[in-house]
Structure formats: structure tokens, C-alpha cells
Amino acid sequence: MDDLQFRRAIYADPNNQSDETIAAQQNDASKKQFAQDICQLDEKILQALQVPVPEGLSEKLILRQTLANHQVHKRKTRVHLALAASVAIVGGLMLNFMQFSSAYSNLGDYALAHVYHEQGVFANNTDNQVTLASLNKKMSTFDGNFSKTVGKLISADYCRFDGMKSLHLVYQGVTNPVTVFIVPKNEQLTFSSTFNDKKLFGRSMEFNHSNIIVVADRNESLGEWQKNISETVSWSI
Amino acid sequence: MMTKQVRYEALVKALHGDLYRYAYWLCHEKQVAEDLVQETFLRAWRALDSLKDEKAAKSWLITILRRENARRFERKRFDMSEYEEATITDTQSVTTEQQLENHWLREKISQLPPEYSEPLILQVLGGFSGEDIATMLDLNKNTVMTRLFRARNQLKEALEAEPVKRGMYNG
Numbered sequence: 048m049d050d051l052q053f054r055r056a057i058y059a060d061p062n063n064q065s066d067e068t069i070a071a072q073q074n075d076a077s078k079k080q081f082a083q084d085i086c087q088l089d090e091k092i093l094q095a096l097q098v099p100v101p102e103g104l105s106e107k108l109i110l111r112q113t114l115a116n117h118q119v120h121k122r123k124t125r126v127h128l129a130l131a132a133s134v135a136i137v138g139g140l141m142l143n144f145m146q147f148s149s150a151y152s153n154l155g156d157y158a159l160a161h162v163y164h165e166q167g168v169f170a171n172n173t174d175n176q177v178t179l180a181s182l183n184k185k186m187s188t189f190d191g192n193f194s195k196t197v198g199k200l201i202s203a204d205y206c207r208f209d210g211m212k213s214l215h216l217v218y219q220g221v222t223n224p225v226t227v228f229i230v231p232k233n234e235q236l237t238f239s240s241t242f243n244d245k246k247l248f249g250r251s252m253e254f255n256h257s258n259i260i261v262v263a264d265r266n267e268s269l270g271e272w273q274k275n276i277s278e279t280v281s282w283s284i
Numbered sequence: 285m286m287t288k289q290v291r292y293e294a295l296v297k298a299l300h301g302d303l304y305r306y307a308y309w310l311c312h313e314k315q316v317a318e319d320l321v322q323e324t325f326l327r328a329w330r331a332l333d334s335l336k337d338e339k340a341a342k343s344w345l346i347t348i349l350r351r352e353n354a355r356r357f358e359r360k361r362f363d364m365s366e367y368e369e370a371t372i373t374d375t376q377s378v379t380t381e382q383q384l385e386n387h388w389l390r391e392k393i394s395q396l397p398p399e400y401s402e403p404l405i406l407q408v409l410g411g412f413s414g415e416d417i418a419t420m421l422d423l424n425k426n427t428v429m430t431r432l433f434r435a436r437n438q439l440k441e442a443l444e445a446e447p448v449k450r451g452m453y454n455g
Contacts, residue, residue, distance in 0.1 A: 058433040058440075060407070060414065088440055089408060094382070095389035096409045098308050100301045101318055108296045108325045115326060 053078055061085045154230070154251055155242025157209050158260045162226050162247060169201055169217045169224045177203045185214055189229050189257050190283045197275040198225070209236060225263040225272060232256055255282055292329055295341055300325070302410065303345055309405045310353050312394055320356070324349040342410065343420055350420075392442045400435035403428050 048056075048071045056063050061082065072079040151157040177200040183192055185203055199219035206215040214229040238258065242249045249262040250269045259280070261272045300321060307317035307324075327348050328335075335344055393401055406417045414432070418425040 055429075055433050058436045059429040060432065061436075085436065085440070088436065088443065091385065091389055092393065092404070092436075092439065093408050095386045095393060096305060096309065096405060098305055098390075100304045101314065104304060104318065104321065105296050105300045108300055108322060109293055111322055112292060112296075112326060112329045116329070 050078070054081065057082050057085050061089045151209065151236065153237040153239045153242075154258060154260060155239040155249055157236060158226075158228060158249055158251075158262050159242065159244055159247055161206075161208065161215075161228070162262045171201075171219055171222065171224050173201055175201050177201070182216070186229070188212070189214060189231065191229065191257065192281050192283065194279045194281065197272070197279055209233070220263055221266040223264050223266070225261065225267055227272075227276065228258075228260040228262075230258045230260065232258060252277060254280075257282075288332055292332060295328065295332075295345075296325060299342055299345055302342065303349060305409055306346060306405060307349055307353070309393070309401065309409075310350070310398075311356075316356070320349055320352055323352050327352070343412065343416060346406070346410065347420060388446070389439070389443075392439055396435055396438060400431050400438070403431050404435040407432060 048067045053068065053071050056065070056068050068082075072082055151160065179193060179196050179200075182196075182200060182203050185205065186192055188205075197218070200216060201219055201224060202215070202217040204215050205212055207213070208215075208228055208230045211231055211233055213231065216227040216229070218225045218227065232253075238251060238253060240251050240253075242251075247262055247264055248267075248269055249260060250273055251258050251260045252273060259276055261269055261276065263269060263272065303324065304317055304321050307320040308314065311317055311320065324345060328345055331348075335341060393404070396404070402421065403417050406412045406420065407414075412420070414425050414428050417423075418428045421428065423431075
């Protein structure tokens with residue numbers, strides 16, 4: 048290792064403990080002296096670099112972190128609170144929506160479900176007969192009037208048609224009762240003029256303030272029923 | 285949460301001195317150095333989870349501090365004027381010969397170009413190897429070694445050129 052290389056190595060790192068530099072120092076007293084000089088210089092540099100650290104700096108650092116952390120914490124709890132509130136509101140809305148909205152989206156589905164629900168209640172061959180007068184009394188709630196009976200009326204009662212007060216009429220049919228609903232118009236249920244499933248068929252008629260829905264099985268002529276009803280019913284304004 | 289706090293406090297206690305000194309030699313101003321250290325530790329707190337190896341803590345903190353220092357210059361470029369010798373703070377009253385020499389040497393170190401003084405400080409004060417310094421400063425190792433050589437060389441020459449008697453003489 049020549050002198051220049053040695054000097055460079057020692058200058059770059061006085062504590063250089065590589066085999067080469069150690070060997071070089073052992074072989075040459077002046078190199079050893081030089082290395083010692085530079086080590087001394089390094090000692091001085093280290094002394095000079097040790098500027099005093101301000102008192103209480105570590106405490107200050109910890110304090111500052113604690114304060115910053117506290118603020119973050121506070122902000123976080125506020126966010127959490129807001130989040131919880133939002134969830135509660137959404138939950139409330141959902142509950143509201145589910146409880147007070149109809150499960151059926153159109154008139155026909157609801158009418159079919161309603162008829163199935165009351166299937167066993169009315170027998171086709173019952174002796175019950177409702178007079179035209181009592182029917183018209185009930186019809187007055189809907190501002191409607193029948194000029195004559197369109198068939199043998201077994202039952203006429205108010206009922207809840209998807210939460211709306213409506214009139215539920217049951218006529219004697221060919222084999223099974225024919226159900227007629229008089230329902231006030233409502234925007235929740237979309238109007239469906241004809242609907243059916245495997246057993247029952249239905250038709251709806253739209254009037255000014257009400258819909259009249261006829262549901263019957265396949266043995267009935269719905270057209271006939273519709274025609275009879277629309278010819279006999281009249282609406283006062 | 286608690287363990288993070290404990291880790292942080294241990295980190296502060298063990299390394300705030302080294303970090304402050306390093307900051308001081310980067311910016312040569314006590315107050316700025318303190319601010320830099322505060323900012324560094326605050327960032328360190330936020331990112332403490334990313335520090336996996338405690339042994340690397342010092343170089344990790346120094347890397348944050350250097351970035352923080354660079355940001356300081358981005359913020360206010362106009363403040364980049366060369367400092368005057370007079371503004372280098374006399375950190376202690378001159379009493380003993382040793383302190384006198386320290387003070388003199390401090391000035392000389394301050395006058396080194398930063399690209400020379402920084403590796404020197406990292407090596408002497410931080411105890412980092414040439415490789416460590418190279419990764420920290422994003423240089424290759426040979427460059428670092430050359431700069432260390434030049435830094436010491438300049439200081440040695442300055443020392444040798446110094447008059448035997450220093451100080452102020454009155455009368």
C-alpha cells in the first residue's frame with residue numbers, strides 16, 4: 048500500500064481497521080504517527096461537534112407528540128360520533144321504509160294476494176245477500192253509486208287494501224265467488240289493467256278517483272263483469 | 285397504543301441529542317435545529333409503525349430530518365443567504381484552552397462546504413460506516429469516501445495553518 052493510498056484511507060476513515068492499513072502502520076513508523084495524528088484530529092472534531100443540546104428538549108418532544116396525539120384522538124372521536132349518527136339515521140330510514148311501504152308494487156299483485164288470503168271465507172252458495180241500498184250506502188264513502196245490482200252480492204265490507212280503506216265486494220260466480228275491489232287511487236301501487244296467475248284472472252278499470260278491480264277464476268267472463276259494472280256505476284263529484 | 289407511546293419515548297430519549305446535533309450542523313442555528321428535530325419526531329410518531337428494525341432507527345430519523353431540512357429550503361428560498369461567521373453562535377463562554385479550540389474548530393467545520401461536512405458529521409457523530417452514509421445521502425460509496433478525505437484534509441490543513449497563538453490580545 049503506497050503512501051498516497053494509505054493517507055487517503057486514513058483520511059476517509061481514521062478508524063479503518065482493514066488488514067492493509069494495519070500492516071502498513073506496523074511496517075512504517077511515520078505512517079503510524081500519521082494515523083495517530085488523524086485519530087487525534089478526529090477526537091477534536093468529535094469534541095467540537097458535541098454542541099450542547101437544549102435543556103428539556105426530550106420532554107418538549109414528548110409533550111408535543113402527546114398534544115398532537117390528543118388532537119388526533121379528539122378529531123377521531125368526533126368522526127366516530129358522526130359515523131354512528133349517520134348509521135342510526137340510515138337505519139331509521141330503512142326501518143321506516145320497510146314498515147310503511149307496500150310489499151307489492153302493483154294493484155294486480157296485491158289484489159291477487161288479498162283474494163287468496165280470504166279464499167275460505169266466502170262460499171259461492173251462501174244464502175247471504177246484500178241489498179243494493181246497503182251497498183250504495185257503503186259506496187257513498189267513495190262518492191260512487193250503483194244503479195242496479197250486477198249479480199248476487201254475497202258480501203260487501205270495507206277492508207284495508209294495502210293500507211287504504213276500500214270496499215270489498217263478493218258476488219256469486221259460476222263456480223267460485225267473484226271479488227270486486229273499489230280502491231281509492233294511490234300512487235304507491237302502479238295500475239295494472241290485466242293480471243293473472245295460474246288460477247285467477249283480474250282486470251282493473253280506472254275512474255276519476257277510484258279503481259275498480261275484478262278478480263275471478265277462468266270460468267267467469269271478466270269482460271262481461273267489467274261491462275256490467277261500468278254501465279251501472281256512477282260517480283258523484 | 286401504550287406500547288407505541290413507550291417506543292416513541294424511548295426513541296426520543298435515546299436519540300434526540302444526536303439528532304439535535306446533526307440538525308445543528310445542517311443549519312447552524314439553534315432555534316431552527318430545534319424546530320427541525322421537533323418536526324422530525326412528530327413525523328416519526330406518525331410513521332412509527334413503519335419502523336420495523338430498531339437498529340435502523342437512527343438512520344431512519346436522520347433521513348426524515350434531512351427531508352425536513354430540504355423542505356425548509358423549498359418553503360423559503362430567499363432565506364438561503366450565506367451565513368456570516370459572526371452568526372455562528374458561540375455556544376459557550378470561552379474559558380479553557382479546550383473550549384477555545386472547540387470553538388475555533390466549530391467555525392472551521394461550519395465553513396466546510398455542506399457536501400463535505402455532512403458525511404463527516406454522520407461518520408464522527410453518528411458513527412455510521414461509509415456504506416451507511418452512502419445510502420443515507422444517496423451517493424455511491426467512493427464519492428462518500430472522497431468527500432470524507434477532503435473534509436479531514438481541509439480541517440487538518442486549516443489546523444496546521446493556524447497561528448500558534450489564538451485569541452484576542454488587548455493592550
